Amino acid sequence: MTAVCATGEHDKHDVYAELCPCRGxxxxxxxxxxxxxxxxxxxGPLRFGALQRHMEGISPKVLTQTLRRLEDAGLLTRTVYPAVPLHVEYExxxxxxxxxVPLRGLREWAERHLHELTI
Known part of the structure; x- marks a missing residue:
């Protein structure tokens, strides 16, 4: 299903418009x-435990919620390999x-400019 913006058009979105699906x-x-x-x-692909170790401070519950939202949005895939114990990878x-690329830029900007800001 194609998202329709507040303009009523499928191909024109305005994130500043209250009803624009881009906001989500x-x-x-x-x-x-x-x-x-x-x-x-x-x-590359990682298992849940490797992701959690890489992302210090995230709880298993929040990581699960984040991964589900990313999968539901179509940004990542979850592959289950039949093994004992179960082997699941995210990619x-x-x-x-x-x-x-844009998110790497945002992370690098934060690291580069943190000392200039009051956070």
Missing amino acids: LLDLIANKWTTLAVGALEA LTPVGRSLT
Whole structure:
């Protein structure tokens, strides 16, 4: 289903418009855990435990919620391998990979300019 913006047109979106569906996407990708998860998966697929170790401070519950939202949005895939114990890997989809460059820029900007700001 194609999202329709407040303008009523499928191909014209305005994130500043109250009813624009882009706002939900912006909310997802602007989340700090999304930014870190996409960055962690940039190098390739990872299992849940490896993601959690890479993203210090995230609880299993929040990581699960973040991964589900990213999967539901089509930014990553979850592959279950039949093994004992179960082996699950998370990997960015092509559209998820396209998000790595702007989010990397945001992470690098934060690291570079933190000393100039009062946070």
